[in-house]
Amino acid sequence: MTAPLLVVDNLQKRFGGVVAGKDVSFTLAAGEMLAIIGPNGAGKSTTFNMVGGQLVPDAGTVALAGEDITGKPPRAIWRKGVGRTFQIAQTFVSMSVAENVQMALISHHGQTRSVVAMARALHREAALAILAGVGMADMADRPVNELAYGDVKRVELAIALASQPKLLLMDEPTAGMAPRERSALMQLTHDIARERSIGVLFTEHDMDSVFAHADRILVLVRGEIIAAGTPEEVRSNQRVKQVYLGETGVQAALKARRQAAGVA
Incomplete structure (x- = not known):
């Protein structure tokens, strides 16, 4: 069995009395797209930034290809093979x-x-x-x-x-884009990830993009993972329906995934 590309183990982060990350653990395989979703304030950005080096966790570890990169600065992590895109595009x-x-x-x-x-x-x-x-x-x-x-x-x-990069971190990759542009960018990312065996970890508010292109989904609420699995498993999770997606949102997202797969 191939070892995971990224292993995140029991990450924790507090800001004063606010718990932004509580025992956050997950793995990511090469060539896989993993989405982190959740309501505002769920801890998505905190988790993302602990992996990318913008924040140092209070506890827990991050390992890339078997090497501990916990708490290393972003440039050092970049040198280890981690690329990143931002919610607001960073270009010259x-x-x-x-x-x-x-x-x-x-x-x-x-x-x-x-x-x-x-x-x-x-x-x-x-x-x-x-x-x-x-x-x-x-x-x-x-x-x-x-x-x-x-x-x-x-x-x-x-x-x-x-x-x-071995790992690509994408922070709200479709923010500010039209629906057709969103789908095209995420499909392109999906194809590149598969072709080059790049693991992709992304945060996203657009549920159509998430359910159409993610291989697995993590759902965070108040800094804690409440659900993890395939889009279908997350769709059917009753707690996720109650606290985040709602029935209407789940149905719309599932429809988008079927359409992307060419299924009526």
Whole structure:
């Protein structure tokens, strides 16, 4: 049996008297997409940030490919093979699409101290190859500030992929996007994860995106996991229906998953 890519064990976090994480434990396999959902204040961002290094847990461990990365700073975790996208896309808006990816490649190769006028020639072919993988090669020379927001999110995904991550953390990846753009981005992410055996951990409020594309779902309430399983298992969980999704939300999300699978 293949060992999990990511193992999160009994993470805990308090902010004063507020419990933001309580005994949070889960695993993630290479090539798998795992969603963390829950109402506002459930602890999703806290859990996400403890894995990514933005927050140091009070207790518990995070292991990536068998290596303990608990409490390491974000850059050190990035160096271990963890990419990240953000709720509000983080790009260099005055640079071209290709230059954004080239900057990520330059950083990945440890060349930032030697960046001078020649930087525009560094790793261009590699950047174009990555952009082709996210459907953005034809816009390589356009400034990012001229792009539609859905295309900006694809550029951000390309930037995250430039470091050849084992694990990809995606914070509200479809925020601010139109429904069709959301579906396209999540399907692209799903395909890349499978093709490259990248584990994807994401938080998301859009239940259509979650139920259509996640392999498994964790439901957090008040910092504690109340349910975990496949979309179908979470859909049928009575406690989840009561405290978060509601019958109407579950039915709509299940319909979206069936449609994505081509089932009537």
